[in-house]
Every structure is written in structure tokens, then in C-alpha cells.
Amino acid sequence: MRYLLHRLGHAFFLLIGVSILSFLFTTLAPGTYFDEMRLNPQIAPEMVAALRAQYGVDKPLPVRYASWLNSVFHGEMGFSFAYNSPVAPLLLVRARNTLLLTITTTLLAWAISLPLGVWSAERLGRLPDRFLSWGTAALMVIPDLALALGLLVFAVRSGWFPTGGMASVDFATLSPLNKLRDLALHMILPVTALVLSALPLLVRHVRAAVADVLNAPFLLAAVGHGIPRRTLLYRYALPAAANPLISLFGFSIGSLLSGSLLVEVVMSWPGLGPLLMEAILSRDLYVVVGGILFSTLFLVGGNLLADLLLFWADPRIRTESGAQ
Amino acid sequence: MASVLEIQDLHVSYRSRSGMLHPALAGVSFGLLPGEILGVLGESGSGKSTLAVSLVRLLPGNGNITRGAVHFEGKDLLQAKPEELEQIRGRRISLIFQEPSLALHPTMRSGEQVRQVLAAHSAPGKSALSERTRQVLAEVFPEDADRIARSYPHQLSGGQRQRVLIAQAIACGPSVVIADEPTASLDPATQMEILGVFRTLKERLGLAMIFITHNPALLSGFADRVLVLYGGRVAELGPAAKVLASPRHPYTKALFASIPAVFEESGSVPRKRLAVIPGDSPISCLPRRGCCFEPRCTERMEICREREPELVNLSASHTVSCIKYEN
Amino acid sequence: MQPLLKVENLVKRYARRGLGDAREEPAALDGVSFTIFPGTTLAVVGESGSGKSTLASCLACLESPTAGNIWYEGKDLVKCGERARRQARPQIQLIFQDPASSLNSRWSVFEILIEPLILQGKYTSEEMKQRANSLLERVGLAPDIVERPPTELSGGQRQRLAIARALALEPKLLILDEALSALDCSVQAQIANLLVELQSSLGMTYLFITHDLAMAAHLADQIAVMNRGRIVEQGPADHILRQPKHETTRRLLAAVPRIARAAFPAVEY
Numbered sequence A: 001m002r003y004l005l006h007r008l009g010h011a012f013f014l015l016i017g018v019s020i021l022s023f024l025f026t027t028l029a030p031g032t033y034f035d036e037m038r039l040n041p042q043i044a045p046e047m048v049a050a051l052r053a054q055y056g057v058d059k060p061l062p063v064r065y066a067s068w069l070n071s072v073f074h075g076e077m078g079f080s081f082a083y084n085s086p087v088a089p090l091l092l093v094r095a096r097n098t099l100l101l102t103i104t105t106t107l108l109a110w111a112i113s114l115p116l117g118v119w120s121a122e123r124l125g126r127l128p129d130r131f132l133s134w135g136t137a138a139l140m141v142i143p144d145l146a147l148a149l150g151l152l153v154f155a156v157r158s159g160w161f162p163t164g165g166m167a168s169v170d171f172a173t174l175s176p177l178n179k180l181r182d183l184a185l186h187m188i189l190p191v192t193a194l195v196l197s198a199l200p201l202l203v204r205h206v207r208a209a210v211a212d213v214l215n216a217p218f219l220l221a222a223v224g225h226g227i228p229r230r231t232l233l234y235r236y237a238l239p240a241a242a243n244p245l246i247s248l249f250g251f252s253i254g255s256l257l258s259g260s261l262l263v264e265v266v267m268s269w270p271g272l273g274p275l276l277m278e279a280i281l282s283r284d285l286y287v288v289v290g291g292i293l294f295s296t297l298f299l300v301g302g303n304l305l306a307d308l309l310l311f312w313a314d315p316r317i318r319t320e321s322g323a324q
Numbered sequence B: 001m002a003s004v005l006e007i008q009d010l011h012v013s014y015r016s017r018s019g020m021l022h023p024a025l026a027g028v029s030f031g032l033l034p035g036e037i038l039g040v041l042g043e044s045g046s047g048k049s050t051l052a053v054s055l056v057r058l059l060p061g062n063g064n065i066t067r068g069a070v071h072f073e074g075k076d077l078l079q080a081k082p083e084e085l086e087q088i089r090g091r092r093i094s095l096i097f098q099e100p101s102l103a104l105h106p107t108m109r110s111g112e113q114v115r116q117v118l119a120a121h122s123a124p125g126k127s128a129l130s131e132r133t134r135q136v137l138a139e140v141f142p143e144d145a146d147r148i149a150r151s152y153p154h155q156l157s158g159g160q161r162q163r164v165l166i167a168q169a170i171a172c173g174p175s176v177v178i179a180d181e182p183t184a185s186l187d188p189a190t191q192m193e194i195l196g197v198f199r200t201l202k203e204r205l206g207l208a209m210i211f212i213t214h215n216p217a218l219l220s221g222f223a224d225r226v227l228v229l230y231g232g233r234v235a236e237l238g239p240a241a242k243v244l245a246s247p248r249h250p251y252t253k254a255l256f257a258s259i260p261a262v263f264e265e266s267g268s269v270p271r272k273r274l275a276v277i278p279g280d281s282p283i284s285c286l287p288r289r290g291c292c293f294e295p296r297c298t299e300r301m302e303i304c305r306e307r308e309p310e311l312v313n314l315s316a317s318h319t320v321s322c323i324k325y326e327n
Numbered sequence C: 001m002q003p004l005l006k007v008e009n010l011v012k013r014y015a016r017r018g019l020g021d022a023r024e025e026p027a028a029l030d031g032v033s034f035t036i037f038p039g040t041t042l043a044v045v046g047e048s049g050s051g052k053s054t055l056a057s058c059l060a061c062l063e064s065p066t067a068g069n070i071w072y073e074g075k076d077l078v079k080c081g082e083r084a085r086r087q088a089r090p091q092i093q094l095i096f097q098d099p100a101s102s103l104n105s106r107w108s109v110f111e112i113l114i115e116p117l118i119l120q121g122k123y124t125s126e127e128m129k130q131r132a133n134s135l136l137e138r139v140g141l142a143p144d145i146v147e148r149p150p151t152e153l154s155g156g157q158r159q160r161l162a163i164a165r166a167l168a169l170e171p172k173l174l175i176l177d178e179a180l181s182a183l184d185c186s187v188q189a190q191i192a193n194l195l196v197e198l199q200s201s202l203g204m205t206y207l208f209i210t211h212d213l214a215m216a217a218h219l220a221d222q223i224a225v226m227n228r229g230r231i232v233e234q235g236p237a238d239h240i241l242r243q244p245k246h247e248t249t250r251r252l253l254a255a256v257p258r259i260a261r262a263a264f265p266a267v268e269y
Helices: A002-028 A034-039 A045-054 A061-073 A087-122 A127-141 A144-158 A176-214 A217-224 A229-240 A242-254 A261-266 A272-281 A285-313 A315-320 B048-055 B082-088 B110-121 B126-140 B145-150 B158-170 B188-205 B240-245 B250-257 C052-059 C082-091 C109-120 C125-138 C155-167 C185-202 C213-219 C237-242 C247-254
Strands: B005-015 B021-032 B037-041 B063-072 B093-096 B176-180 B208-213 B225-230 B233-239 B311-313 B319-321 C005-012 C015-017 C022-024 C029-036 C041-046 C067-072 C092-095 C173-177 C205-210 C222-227 C230-236
Touching: A002 A061, A002 A285, A034 A045, A087 A127, A087 A176, A087 A229, A087 A242, A087 A261, A087 A272, A087 A285, A127 A176, A144 A176, A144 A261, A176 A229, A176 A242, A176 A261, A217 A229, A217 B093, A229 A242, A229 B110, A242 A285, A261 A272, A272 A285, A285 A315, B005 B048, B021 B048, B021 B063, B021 B233, B048 B063, B048 B093, B048 B176, B048 B208, B093 B158, B110 B126, B110 B145, B110 B158, B126 B145, B126 B158, B126 B188, B145 B158, B158 B176, B158 B188, B188 B208, B188 C247, B225 B240, B225 B250, B233 B240, B233 B250, B250 C185, C005 C052, C029 C052, C029 C067, C029 C222, C029 C230, C041 C052, C041 C213, C041 C247, C052 C092, C052 C173, C052 C205, C082 C092, C092 C155, C109 C125, C109 C155, C125 C155, C155 C185, C185 C205, C185 C213, C205 C213, C213 C237, C222 C237, C222 C247, C230 C237, C230 C247
Parallel strands: B037 B208, B037 B225, B093 B176, B176 B208, C041 C205, C041 C222, C092 C173, C173 C205
Antiparallel strands: B005 B021, B005 B063, B225 B233, B233 B319, B311 B319, C005 C029, C005 C067, C015 C022, C222 C230
């Protein structure tokens, strides 16, 4: 498990580096949160100056970074000017909302693309496979934004689905079962948009990986042994095609926090995306740094997970690194 | 004696991407006797690998069997339904592919791969299956069968992988084993070992074997009969001792003459040229009026260009397809 | 006569990195020494894992040995500078076992042949075309295959092409690493004849690595037997074959499959 420790150490240094860089870039960008306030004639300049002093905006960079690090270790991750609260609880709530969307999307997308890809690979080159290829190509070409907006328009026109947000106005008054139902209703459109944009790539990769394996000599040899078709596909072909798919899965995990930003903003889903956007526009420094750090954490974690999965799933990688 | 496997007039061709038909086998007929090792000798382009996969109908998508019959246990395999074929493959007739490093699943343990073959054709309980797997592996690995069972293919040597393939082939007790160049990628010492394994298995289990190779020396002292394949046709078929020691077909003679011997007849003679067969092997023998081998034959006659030779019986068991012997 | 190649105490060790610790494997080459004179053939025989292929890569300067000297025409290739090595490299060419993977399947025969010439940068395109045609003729390939990709050639034709490509740089030493092993028997005979003919007309020197003792016996003047990274026996081909002294040699001889010809008894397995 030296390998694991090595990777964890690596990840730690990466996070530190990312935090320094994002800190640097956000503070180097011209303007601060308080500039808006300064322009507002109703707020006295002494008030602005006092706020600036209170939040330590004028202190030198390393000092601010050090006090930010200190606050990270206390579990607060800095302070949000806009929301007037520590950053960490803010991020956590929003991240939870985002994860609700993205985890559902990932599960659905993989559950659909695995059998679809296998089915397509079996019929490679024939008409059903060609139709699927055209379909996925068309989906890939449509920009995510267009998909999301299109679904919104559909919601407005048909009135079947709520047109945004995560909960209805009367959410608090609903029974638990109805609360669940309300949440599900609100989730359908954003999840559909996300799944539709994620599907084409996944299906193509599964199809390519399985098609490669279906041509392999060992599969033909297994047919020669009279192994039945089901076993061939799921016990022989899929595990052998797993390597590229596992890496792709790691990437899916890695983008759990960052992949849904556009859809969240368009559909007013209260996730990490809109929060980050707001914070960037209003120079809410610590929220930006915190959000970037969170996303990076998931990215690094996803990669690590993929590597560990590969290590576990492919005995050739195990013996190559000398573990045997 | 009745053949256990009877091949009649087998014609197989491949369709290229441009739609042209390339014949790979053009009328191959022979019978496999129970308990014998039939060596099929052929070089690239002779159709030997096509023969191996055609017998159990494992041709790739662009291959067609255009004519012929393969009789086995009372049915014609070429007419059998897919479910019947699935039952026969691996259970009654086994095929050992070339290249053991490619024919094994890369991420499945060797023991598991043998177990899968057993599980596909029988349905005993889990422990009975494991026991039978152990027994089968012990047949080919007299020592450390357990260690091999736990190993992955990339951890085994070439010879060990070949033995795993053999274990898979004999697991369900077939009556016929077809081995396509099983020793091609192994060094000579391991080749001898594998031949020994085959011999032991043949004696203990009464297998009938079709052993395909391009190296005639391997068949010496190993095969009972030898069939020489050239251009998708049978050139010569007879008892191994006869065919190897005194071949009749011009191709067989030329082939044997082109192989260097370890000890040259004279001691310190300047390096002689090996007697080569001029020209190249046909990639596929397009239908032509005359004999397939005629362009490269040193004993050719005028008539060889005009018609195909017929099969001639030199003796009860030895046949040659050459016009020279027709009278 | 000066030896063309003299190898002294060549050692090659691979260090394997485990999960963080470096582990030493037994040496692939453990003190190998031999000499090859110009215009002759040395066959190196041994079982798999005896180090034959490692020897080939070290001599062709594809890998650097851990210790030892390689004297080529009096210069030590291991210790001399990169410039001297670069001058010597074109004169030592390597032919591999698998003709399919050593030729770029996306290039035509012509492009494969002139690649070494382009890299040398000394020829005009007219000269290169002529050279390509003369090389094809030299190895017995018909000039009309020039535009085809190697995938359309047979195994024997591909090996001829590999030899033609090697000859493009006018080498003095050709290292054949199991170059005949993947070919059919009758094709092996054709290529063997070609090699003999090239040796007599061009004065080529060969290092022939193989596990086929019969072919080694036919082609070689000298034979060296390798086992576990060491040369256990070497000498004139005749002596080694008729009076093998080391157990490895005897084992290799016993394993040679032979057609039972009237004069020679069949081998017992």
C-alpha cells in the first residue's frame, strides 16, 4: 500500500498548489467585492473602509493566504462576503444538491450505455448499429446549452414539469412522500439534459472497447469451447474490455462536481455551479477558492479511484508493479 | 474401421472486401480413424487453418463453406443447428488455437478458464466442478497443478500456456481434438515436451487427433498418418512412415529436400545451397485448368497444365494427387 | 585478419522497480565474450530466456550494457562518444523475427526502403529511386511490389524486404534475431539461400541468433551456445555438433526434431 500513500501525498501537494494558484489569480484579478459598494452612493465611504479593514482585504497576500489556511484547518474555509457566513457550510449544501443531480446522472448514463454499447458492438456495421451511431453523433453535436434550453421550453409549453429550481414553493408543507415526489419532478429535466449530453461519448467508448474484444482470438477460442453466448458477453468480453471503461468511469467520478454547471445555471438548480458563478462575478474571493478546491478534490479522487480500480481489476497491472 | 470424423469434398472460400471470392479449400476429403494422430502438413496459403476452423464451423464472417459434408457421430456438422454445434464444440470436438498467449483470456485465472469449459457442458454442483477442474489440470501438469490454476496467463511460460489450452480441450472428454500449430511459437525443447503430452493423452484417453503443422520433422515418430495440403487440396495422404521416408508427390519431395539436416552428409563441404522450391506459395489457389503445383514443379509435364490431377491409390492406404502416377 | 566484432565480458542487468523498491533480477547477460571475423557467420543458440535477444539489442546499440566492451573495427562502442557510435550504427543492422510488426503497415514498400536513405540525407530522390529498385532486385523481389503496403506481401517477401531495408545502409554486420523462425520451412530455405548468396557477393558478416540448431548447422561457421546469460560452449560448428561437451548443447541437440531419413535414426521423445 506504499503506492496508495504515495498517491495520497501527491494529491495533498496538488491541492495545496491549486489553492495557491487560485488564490493568486482571484486576488490578482482587478477589483474586490467592495468595489460595487463603493459605487453605491447610499453607502458611506467610511463604511466601505471599515468593512475592508474588518475583512482584511488590504493586508499583504501571504498573510491573507496564511489566515485562510488557518481557517481551512478549523473547518471554515474562509468567509463569504455576499452570504455573510463561513464558506464551508455554504459549499457543502450546494455540493450536496449538485451531487444529487450528478450521481443520479452517472448511474443512469452508465446503466444505459453499458448494455447499449454491448448490443451495438455485437451488431457492428449492421443497420441497428449504424442507426445508433447516427443518433449518438447527432446528440454529440447538439450543445449542452441547447439541450437544456430546449427541455426548459418543453417544460413551459407542456406544463408537465416545473421550470426550474429544486423545490416547489410549498415544499415545507408537504408530506415526506410528496416531498420525495416533488424532488423527483424537479430533477427529471436537469437529469435528462445531463444524461443526454453524457450518453453519446459513453456509448461510443463502450461499443469500441467491446467491439475490439469481440474480435480477439481468446473470444473465438471460447466460442470454440462451446461457451454459451451470455457467458461470453458478460464473463469474457466485458471484463476484458474493462480497462478503458474504468478510466472513463474515473473521469465520470472526477467531473461529479464540475460537469453540471451549465445545466444548473440554466435550470436554476441551487448547486455549486450557480454559486461559483455568482462568486466569480462579485469577487467573493473565498467562495471561489473553496469551490475550485472542492472540484479539484473530486477530480483527483476520481483519478485515484480509477487507478485503484484498474489495479484491482487487471492482474497484469498488479504484477507489473511488482506486488506479486 | 469406421472413421470417427469423415470429411467429404470440402470447399471453403473467403469473400474479400471488393466482393471477390478467394477459394481456400477446393475439395478436401479424408477420414479420421479413432485413436489415431493425423498430421496435416501445410504451409501458408495451403488452407490448413481454414480446415481447422471449418470443421467446427468457426469461420470468420467473410468465410463460406460452399460445398461438402463433415460427418461426425451420425450427423453432418455443416448442416447442424447452432444449438447443436454449441453442444459439440468443446465437448465432443475440441479446437486448440495457435498462439497460446492470444487464445487465453488475459484477466481470468487459468484454473477458472478450464472450469468455464466444464461449466458450459455439464451442470454438477460447485464442488464437483472444482474437483473435476483439478483432475483435468493434474493430467497436463503432473506437479504444481494448483499453482498453475491460480496463475494468470501472463505469469506462465509459453509451454505452460499451451498446456492450459490442452487442458481446456480435453476437459469434457472429447473424441476428437484438432490442434492448429500448437507448438509454433515454442522453442524446440518445449516443443518436444508438448508432443509428449499429446502422446500420453492419446494413449490414456483414446483421443483421435488432427495435428496441423508446417514443420514435417515434428510429425516423425509422432503422427500415425500424414496428409499433405497444398493450394487447398490434398496432395498426398498415407502412413507417416511411408510419406515421411519416401514421399511421392513432387511438392512433398521438394519440401523435405529444402530442410537442412543437423549433420551434413559430408564433413567440411563449403556451404551448399538448400534445394528450394522456386516461386512463392499461392495465397489462394484460383481455379485453373491445370495442377495447382505445376508452376513450381520440377517434374512437370505438358499435361499438367491442362487438367487437374485425380487422386491415385498407390496402395490401400497411400494416395497421391499427381498425374505422374495415373496409370 | 582483424576481427570485425569483439565482445568482452558483456553484462546486462535490468533493475526492476517494485512498489517503490528497486529489485535486482538475475543478469540477462552475465559476462559474454566472443569474436566474429569479417565474412563469417556466428550462430548463437540457446533456449528461451538464455539472453540471446538481449545480446542482439546490446550489439545493435539499442540498449546500453551494464558492463563490458564491444569492439567494432577496433573502436569500443560502449565507451566511445555518441558521435562515433552514430557512425558505427548504420553498419550494424538488425533483422527481427516478426516481419509483420517490424515493417510499418501504413507505408508502401518504396517508402520503407528509402526511409534509411532519407535519414542519412545524402541522396537525391532520383538516386533513392534507383537504389530502391536495385535493393529489391538484390533480394529477389519483383519491382512491381514497390507501391504495395507490406500487408499484401507473404511472410517470406516481408523478410526479404526487411533484409533489403537493412542493406540500404550498406552494413558490414547483420544481426538476425530469430529472423527465420516465423517462416514456413520452404521459405526458410529460400531466405537462407539469399543470406548465403549475399555473404559471398557482398562479404556480409552475420550474427545468427536462433533456437533452430539445424539451420544454425547449415549457415554457421562458428556456434556459441548460451544458457542463462553465459556462453557455455563455443567453437567451429562441426566440432560443437559432432562432439558436444556441455550438457546444454547435448540437450539442444537431442531436442532437434528430425525427419526419419534412412541414414539417421528417429529421435525418441
